[in-house]
Amino acid sequence: MQLVRVTCRYCKRSHVYRPDDLIQIFGDVDVDSLMHRMKCEGGAGHGQLDVKGFLPSGSELVGLRIRRLAAIKFQRVPVWKDD
Ligand SMILES: [Zn+2]
Numbered sequence: 437m438q439l440v441r442v443t444c445r446y447c448k449r450s451h452v453y454r455p456d457d458l459i460q461i462f463g464d465v466d467v468d469s470l471m472h473r474m475k476c477e478g479g480a481g482h483g484q485l486d487v488k489g490f491l492p493s494g495s496e497l498v499g500l501r502i503r504r505l506a507a508i509k510f511q512r513v514p515v516w517k518d519d
Contacts, residue, residue, distance in 0.1 A: 439502065440467065440489050442474060446482035455489070457505040 440458060443450040459465075462473055467489045476482035492500060 438489055438491050439500075440470070440487060442470075443486040443488075444476040444478060444482050445486060447476065447478045449476065449478060451503045452500060453503050457503075460505060461508065 438455060440453045440455055441450060442453060458470065462470060465473070467487050471484055471487045474485050474487065476485060
């Protein structure tokens with residue numbers, strides 16, 4: 437199983453995601469384009485994230501915390517028109 441590690445160089449935060457979760461949000465895109473599309477949760481000004489796909493070994497998987505998609509929230513945006 438391949439995983440994706442996303443690291444913010446600014447706040448040194450690193451999270452591991454499952455590709456199938458990321459596909460739900462970003463579509464079936466390659467890792468390089470995720471770098472431009474993902475934003476650090478710590479702040480929008482943290483710049484480009486470091487995104488790397490990796491294949492964890494058995495020992496690496498032990499204790500590895502994987503960030504799972506809990507929910508996708510959709511924002512309700514009102515659109516007005518004059519009658
Ligand atoms: Zn950050």
